[in-house]
Amino acid sequence: EETHYHEFNVQEQAVKRLCKSHTIITVNGQFPGPTLEVRNGDAVIVKVTNKARYNVTIHWHGLRQMQNPWADGPEMVTQCPIMPGNSYTYRFSIQDQEGTLWWHAHSRWLRATVYGALVIHPKLGASYPFPKPKVELPIVLGEWWNRDIISVLRQALFSGAAPNISDALTINGQPGDLIKCSQQGTIKYSVNSGDTVLLRVINAALNQQLFFTVANHKLTVVATDAVYTKPFTTTVIMVGPGQTTDVLLTADQKRGRYYMAARAYATARNAPFDNTTTTAILQYKYATSRPILPTLPAFNDTNTVTAFSNQIKSPGKTDVPLKIDENLFFAVGFGFFNCSPGPRCQGPNNTRFGASMNNVSFVLPTRTSLLQAYTNKIPNIYTLDFPPTPPVKFDYTGNVPRGLWQPVRGTKLYKLKFGANVQIVLQDTSIFSTEDHPVHLHGYHFYVVGQGFGNFKPSRDTSRFNLIDPPQRNTIDVPVGGWAAIRFVADNPGLWLMHCHIDTHLAWGFAMSFIVENGVGPSQTLLPPPADLPRC
Ligand code: C2O
Numbered sequence: 118e119e120t121h122y123h124e125f126n127v128q129e130q131a132v133k134r135l136c137k138s139h140t141i142i143t144v145n146g147q148f149p150g151p152t153l154e155v156r157n158g159d160a161v162i163v164k165v166t167n168k169a170r171y172n173v174t175i176h177w178h179g180l181r182q183m184q185n186p187w188a189d190g191p192e193m194v195t196q197c198p199i200m201p202g203n204s205y206t207y208r209f210s211i212q213d214q215e216g217t218l219w220w221h222a223h224s225r226w227l228r229a230t231v232y233g234a235l236v237i238h239p240k241l242g243a244s245y246p247f248p249k250p251k252v253e254l255p256i257v258l259g260e261w262w263n264r265d266i267i268s269v270l271r272q273a274l275f276s277g278a279a280p281n282i283s284d285a286l287t288i289n290g291q292p293g294d295l296i297k298c299s300q301q302g303t304i305k306y307s308v309n310s311g312d313t314v315l316l317r318v319i320n321a322a323l324n325q326q327l328f329f330t331v332a333n334h335k336l337t338v339v340a341t342d343a344v345y346t347k348p349f350t351t352t353v354i355m356v357g358p359g360q361t362t363d364v365l366l367t368a369d370q371k372r373g374r375y376y377m378a379a380r381a382y383a384t385a386r387n388a389p390f391d392n393t394t395t396t397a398i399l400q401y402k403y404a405t406s407r408p409i410l411p412t413l414p415a416f417n418d419t420n421t422v423t424a425f426s427n428q429i430k431s432p433g434k435t436d437v438p439l440k441i442d443e444n445l446f447f448a449v450g451f452g453f454f455n456c457s458p459g460p461r462c463q464g465p466n467n468t469r470f471g472a473s474m475n476n477v478s479f480v481l482p483t484r485t486s487l488l489q490a491y492t493n494k495i496p497n498i499y500t501l502d503f504p505p506t507p508p509v510k511f512d513y514t515g516n517v518p519r520g521l522w523q524p525v526r527g528t529k530l531y532k533l534k535f536g537a538n539v540q541i542v543l544q545d546t547s548i549f550s551t552e553d554h555p556v557h558l559h560g561y562h563f564y565v566v567g568q569g570f571g572n573f574k575p576s577r578d579t580s581r582f583n584l585i586d587p588p589q590r591n592t593i594d595v596p597v598g599g600w601a602a603i604r605f606v607a608d609n610p611g612l613w614l615m616h617c618h619i620d621t622h623l624a625w626g627f628a629m630s631f632i633v634e635n636g637v638g639p640s641q642t643l644l645p646p647p648a649d650l651p652r653c
Contacts, residue, residue, distance in 0.1 A: 126168050150231060172200055182611075186559075188207045218343045252312055256377070292393070328379060610641060615629055
């Protein structure tokens with residue numbers, strides 16, 4: 118076991134894309150940021166120094182951070198921001214996790230450019246549950262904006278309308294050949310005929326679900342969200358923001374050049390989205406032919422997504438909780454705030470866009486972080502009345518009456534006993550539009566025991582749950598106009614955010630937070646805060 122020490126300088130850097138140069142926030146001037154490579158069991162120390170003009174925090178997406186939410190990173194949830202000129206050192210260890218995760222800023226929309234891969238190899242001497250690949254490549258998918266990302270966010274928050282869409286999608290920071298002014302930067306990966314290649318595909322985009330494929334090659338899925346899966350073969354994968362999918366590919370085609378490509382999977386009715394295709398080139402050594410383009414599913418091809426996600430299973434029988442102590446039902450989706458007509462009310466019918474979970478639109482505290490309020494017993498920062506079920510039952514995926522369009526704003530948390538077996542059914546609503554939502558839970562991996570379309574019906578759907586080999590994830594794609602059911606044991610004490618990983622929805626309030634109480638003894642108790650924890 119090794120300790121990895123890194124310095125992350127959050128700093129501004131002029132970067133040129135799409136024939137234009139502008140200044141973005143980076144880590145160490147790199148875009149995407151540095152890839153962290155560790156082994157299961159290692160310790161990691163990252164000193165983050167903020168040399169930029171915005172507050173920042175860093176989140177290690179998908180790392181369980183057992184007893185240690187202090188290193189988790191969401192701004193005003195587990196820590197106050199690292200202010201310009203200050204630093205904070207994240208200290209954590211990798212416990213029983215292998216595969217691909219990533220890190221990103223968790224402060225307003227800075228993660229648009231502040232992100233990188235986090236690769237967790239097996240322990241020394243241990244091996245993958247599949248033949249060792251010849252080549253391993255992190256494939257980080259993202260979005261590029263020609264404007265300063267905070268100004269994009271401000272425009273949306275000021276107008277109350279949907280934000281402007283990104284200007285291009287990217288693979289490892291590059292839009293690729295098909296996009297104007299991008300040929301020169303196109304990323305090329307070279308392989309030998311016969312090589313097996315492990316592609317660690319990460320969706321780091323702010324707001325875009327993405328299809329990904331490689332021309333003429335089959336992809337064998339072997340892990341999602343840093344948990345191994347039962348291998349299966351497909352031609353296309355769908356990765357939601359926050360999710361990762363590891364696929365094996367064999368270079369068994371004619372010596373040549375092949376595009377890998379990603380484009381949007383977009384389900385919200387009439388909502389604009391970035392409809393560009395980003396590419397990189399997989400080239401066999403010495404091949405010079407014109408690269409072959411793959412076909413990608415149509416932007417609204419939900420059938421392909423369903424068929425793909427239904428194939429994801431754990432490698433064998435799991436220890437998914439069978440007896441449930443906390444049976445929660447969260448109706449999630451859009452909502453609208455009434456406001457008086459004017460520049461700040463450019464949502465539909467003079468409203469402001471909002472989003473909610475069980476009709477609560479989440480508001481971050483401003484005085485101190487939730488975790489500090491919890492551990493220091495500071496009153497009036499949050500309440501513990503997050504509703505375990507929706508305040509009103511209605512036809513979630515039908516025509517929703519206008520009276521239900523308006524959520525309440527609040528910082529409402531839900532308390533879980535240590536060790537409780539938790540089930541959450543996440544139900545998409547059709548207020549304004551149905552849309553699929555990648556919902557992420559911090560500090561946990563959960564089993565995905567069921568997914569379906571329409572309203573969740575316990576009498577029918579519970580009996581169909583997969584309680585044998587459900588996959589484990591940290592981010593679940595709740596199907597458009599449908600539901601997903603997850604289960605986990607509340608074995609990680611602390612305070613953990615749950616939210617839609619589409620940042621637009623998060624900014625509109627699609628979030629809530631759990632407090633998981635301490636159990637008995639030192640291995641079940643929240644660790645004390647580090648001495649250099651930032652203050653607000
Ligand atoms: Cu990857 Cu709360 O986020």
